Amino acid sequence: MTATELKAKRMTATELIDTVLDAGSFTSWDAPVRRPVIGEKYAADLAAAESKSGVDESVLTGEGLIRGRRVAVIVSEFRFLAGSIGQAATERITSAIERATAEGLPLLAGPASGGTRMQEGTLAFLGMVAITDAVRRHKESGLPYLVYLRHPTTGGVMASWGSLGHMTVAEPGALLGFLGPRVFETLNGTAFPPGVQVAENLYRKGLIDAVVTPEELPAIVDRALRILTPTQGPDPAIVPEVRAGTPSDASAWESILISRNPRRPDLRMLLAAGAVDALPLNGTGQGEKDPGLILALARFGQQSCVVLGHQRPRHKDTPAMGPASLREARRGMQLAEELQLPLLTIIDTAGAALSKEAEEGGLAGEIARSLNELIGLKAPSVSVLLGQGTGGGALALLPADRIIAAQHSWLSPLPPEGASAIIHRTAEHAPEVAAAQGVEVASLTRIGLVDRVVEELPDASLEPREFCTRMGQAIELELANARAIPANERLARRRAKFRTLGA
Incomplete structure (x- = not known):
């Protein structure tokens, strides 16, 4: 879409x-x-802006319904001095965020702005601090903050409340970035490289979740809020009836070979067949994305959660999980903390990347930081051994309050x-080494790592949808069990579990 087409199609606030809101439901704040x-x-510029836009400032705030659910909204009006933010707009935005927080409402922001208002100088610039603080306190209250970036969003707005969403999506073709291209060209005497500050490129780079x-x-928004703010909270007294599985009689090596079947259900199929709903997120939000990991918001039965897990490569030339995967995983951990949701991790990896790029990207440090975050996570957590569980790449997603294992999954320091x-x-002694190391589910259950086994009848690749349904039910049950652990006991119990394995 060209800039001319975007300008013609750009919506007013x-x-x-x-x-976006249900018809007739908007109430101005x-x-x-x-x-x-x-x-x-x-003063003349402001009067002209009011006359041109039909509004009294560069933002409109209020509340309304989205598919019947109350939501607070903050929307920029670009026709009012290019949506720029001065002291009056700062006060309006900050007051709206604080009211949304006080009333326990999720907040949808729709910025379209050239940044802070140059006519008001440094005071307008400093207003971004107050807005950011209000967003921070809203998120600390466990309330969703969703952002829809519109064309264009640049400067201080992009560098504050435009970039803090739990989920951030953007308008197709929108110009998004820190430095406006006109300013760049004026300062540098050359045009900014084309195609960089465009929504679709930011998606490819893992900076936004969707276009x-x-x-x-x-x-x-409706899908996100159904997961993040269910109309009724889960009833801990209503849990699915899930038959307790037992470890397989297969040898460790037999399970390893079964887990390597390319037809075995993976994380994508588990979300499609085992979850009520799943909304994928994209990348670290910091300019990285790695195909080795999936991050999503999901609901299994009554239980909402943040999901992060290994995505098994579909082609042999697909790169193995790299350090960017674990930086994306830490985004998921932060989301679980901020949204006060359980975290679900899915382990299914033949191992992390062994490459120059992985080493220079700090893979070992990322594994360590992931372990550190998970063992100290304040949110409830559940981990699923879905298939292969090789090395530090598997260990990095393991620490959790409750651990589920598919019958033919396994966990080992190396292949x-x-x-x-x-x-x-x-390599000829691999079968006997696997048996001696105790990598299979029977051994992992015996040492106290695995809390629940999900049956494969007799192999998940032969009954993928049925297996995913059983696994989804087990996840719902264990999410409920993890949430039932008193918050003041959660960390101590989790630490004790890993401190006493095998004792």
């Missing part, structure tokens, strides 16, 4: 509100603005062939 001391030219039209936005090579200088 009122049009966006009418598109805006009080008359109080202007700072201003000169004649600026959606305004018409698609209500459905996305058995690698362990055999170390011990015997040949």
